[in-house]
Structure formats: C-alpha cells, structure tokens
Amino acid sequence: MNKVLLRGAFLVAALALSACEKESGIDIAAKNMAVATTNTIQIVGNGTWGMVGQQFSNSGAWAQIPVSNYSMTIDYAAGASHVQMTRTEPSDADKIPNTAFRKEYFGFLGANGEEYLSGTSAWNVTATNPAAVQAAAVADRTAAVHSTPHGFLKLAIANKAPYRETRRGGDTTFTVGNQKFYGRFNAQHDLELVQTWIDNPVLGDMLIQTQFADYKVYGGARFPSRITRIVGDHPQLRLTVTGVKANAPAAITVPDEVKNYQAPPIVVAEELLAPGVWHLRGGSHHSLLIDQADHLIIVEAPQTEARSMAVIAKAKELVPGKPIRFVVNTHTHFDHSGGLRAYVAEGATVVTHAVNEEFYKKAWAAPRTMNPDAMAKNKAAPKFQPVPDKYTLSDGKRAVDIYSMRGLTHAEAMLMVHLPTEKVLAIADIYAPAPADAPPPEAPIPGAVALIENMERVGAVDVTKVAAMHGTRVGSVEDLLIDSGRMQPKGAKAKAKAKAK
Secondary structure (H helix, E strand, O other): OHHHHHHHHHHHHHHHHHHHOOOOHHHHHHHHOOHHHOOEEEEEEEEEEEEEEEEOOOOOOEEEEEEEEEEEEEEOOOOEEEEEEEEOOOOHHHOOOOHHHHHHHHHHHOOEEEEEEEOOEEEEOOOOOOOEEOHHHHHHHHHHHHOOHHHHHHHHHHOOOOOEEOOOOEEEEEEEOOEEEEEEEOOOOOEEEEEEEEEEOOOEEEEEEEEEEEEEEEOOEEEEEEEEEEEOOEEEEEEEEEEEEEOOOOOOOOOHHHHOOOOOOOOOEEEEEEOOEEEEEOOOOOEEEEEOOOOEEEEOOOOOHHHHHHHHHHHHHHOOOOOEEEEEOOOOOHHHHOOHHHHHHOOOEEEEEHHHHHHHHHHHOOOOOOOOOHHHHHOOOOEEEEEOOEEEEEOOOOEEEEEEOOOOOOOOOOEEEEEOOOOEEEEOOOOOOOOOOOOOOOOOOHHHHHHHHHHHHHOOOOOOEEEEOOOOOOEEHHHHHHHOOOOOOOHHHHHHHHHHO
C-alpha cells in the first residue's frame, strides 16, 4: 500500500514538474527558427539606409540613401558582423524628400559601404583606408546584432528572460548589464519587435526599434522578409530581404591596425585671429572662443562631452576668471551638437536657431541612465536664446552678429557668426578651406557659393578670415572667393591649378 502511494506521489510530482517546464513563447520562437543550431547567418536584401544624426530638418528623417546588394553576415558566438552595401545616388524618383540634401551625403559616403564589428572593435573599409577605426560605432553595431531575431532569442535564452502571454501573443523584458531589451511576439510566436537602448550624446538613452514582418522560409531558414530599424524615431534601415543563409561562412578577423589602435588624446590647439578671438582646433571639429568684457562666448560644441570639457579647459586657460555665458550652436547635426550639454552644465545659454529650441528641449528631457553626463548629474536646466533671423551678442565694445542662413541644402536651420570689427566669419559644414598647397577647384564649390550669397544678403561682407568648424586651417577671403568662382587664382594657387591639369 505504501509503495502504491509513493508511486502516485511521484506521478503527481512529475506531472506538476512537466507543467512548470512548459515551453515558453521564447522557446517556441527559437525552435521555429532553429536558433540553437544557427551559429552564423547572412541576410541579403535591398532598401534604404539612413545616416543617424544627419537630418535636413529637426522633424525629418536621417539622410536616406537607396542601397542594393545589402549583406549582413553575423557570427553570434564571436559578437562579430560584416555589413556590405552598394549605395545609389539619390534622385527625385526615390519619392523621398530633400533630394539635394541626400545627394550631398551620398557624395560624402561614396557608392560602397563596408562596416565591421568584432567584440569591442568596430571599423570601416574605405577607398583610402582598409581599417578606419569607428570606436563610437561599437554600441550601435552590437545592438544591431542583438536586434536580429536569432541574436535577440539567443540573448533572451542566455539571460533566462521571462515570457508573458498577451492577447496578441506575448512579450519579454530583460536587462543585460545596464542595457534593457524588450521583445514582442505575435500569436504564431514570430518575433515582431525588438527594442533596446544605447547611449547617445544628444538623445541620451536612445531607443533603437527593429520591426519584423512577413516571415518566410529561405532555403530552409525561417526569417522575416521585411526589416525596419528605427533609431531615435527615424529609420536607419528599411530592408526587403531577398535571401537568408544559416551557418554561412563568417570569418571576421580584426586587422592589426584596429587591434593596436589607441585613441588619441583630445588636444585643443589655439590660433589667435584677433585680440580676444581664438580658433580652437583639434581632430576633425573646431570651435571659436570670443573674450567679452566680463564673460566668454564659445561658437560650436561638437562631438561629445569630453571634447567640450577639453575646449572649456582651454578657454579657462586662455582667459582665466571669466564664465562662459553663451555657446552658439550652428545647427542640430549630432556631430555639431553632441557637446552642448557640457556648456549647459557650466551655466551657459544656448544660442541657436529659433526652430531648434523645441528639438533640444525634447531631446534633453530623455532619460540618461546609461551614461549620465554633467548636465544630468548637476540637474542643470537649459536656457536658450533663439535666433529667428539675426541676434547680436555685445558687451558694448565687441559685437558678435549671428545670422540665420537661407537656401542651404545641408540643413534647414543653420547659423553663421560674424565679428564685424575683427572681420572674422565662423561657419560650419557648408564650407572649409582646403589645405594651402591644394589646387583650386575645377568648378565653384556649392557651399562656398551659398556662403557668399548669405554674406551679401545680410551685409556681412567685410571679412578677412574664415574660421571654419572643419579643415586644417583658417581661410582667407581670397580662398572663399576663389572657391566660389568669384576670383581667379593668382600666384601659387594659379601654379598649383596648372600643375593639377
């Protein structure tokens, strides 16, 4: 009798254990896609690709470039990926707004794109550099790997993610380190949506959403036929999948140049342009420092907080004892606005185009839990001085005229800065003088033409020095006139042009 009762107890326990071990929606999705036996994958397709942080208007999409022969090969165990694409020059036939703006970025990027990730290393292959390190791209590319169906399911299983049944199917939320993930499944247990967040200097905890639709079977591999990756509210990738190969060859080797790469120290070199006016250069992006009677003005806060901190330190070294009261922001592209919050933490007022104020208020209100910056730590509230057409900062002796530009293809809202007494003009992106020994352009540079037209429109024509936010040197007005086709080159420039021919 006791043996019968014991067997019965074991049977009840076994049934209870079986019920507890019921497959979750994550397990079913993983089984449907053969996740356990898929170690690598190659995804092929066509669509559009967007350059995150580069938008014509604050409400517009990232610069959208048509792409064909898109291929993403992933080695999940190695945390490695290789993306290749062929870019097509944008045209009105794309039926995507701002063709001239998109053409500008196509010209900058070129037709062929090749991007790599391996662990904590990211690099690009370009026409001039077989191993161009892209340290800032590691988080984005890693998120792209984790946001593929196989990548997400592998991560969810490894982290014992809970599964919650819903009326539409199910979902799951889990955290790896300080990074949060969310996944949503339909009633057929197909993964429909992945959300995750990465740190961004402008948007804070930046949301990346990857949507999947219309699952099909490609050579035995079940996979969505449409993928849309949305970064910061705008599409980064729209892909129509044409092929998928599970366990494809994925030998991704980190080049020695990338393995041995050491990030260079942030250096800020100053060049005195006029008494109390310095061009602060370093790396690829620059700023301008203007000394006023009882305060300082900085023009442009590019890249990151670290860059701005270095510029702030240099400003305090050159002019000790004065606060930075204003920081002028030329436009909202992320490489020119990523360091603004450091100045807000210093108490500076942000001088920017009138249409940008709401953009920054919304962006800066986002959580910053992944990498709190000085503004977040200080709980500093931003102050803005909007510029509709013109605004002048003056201490009674030095005037700093700030103008809204018109007719540009680079950005809808952009500022230039003119110091009339010092005859200095500060400009970002649309124009930068070439190296002094470079031959003059064969045809007028569109950005130089647009700059001169805007200078003439507002009467800011008395200029001798052009302090660009890019480039290797401060230009002269003669450089600008030659580059815009208003003046024929003379002397060494003429000889360089003749030699180039």
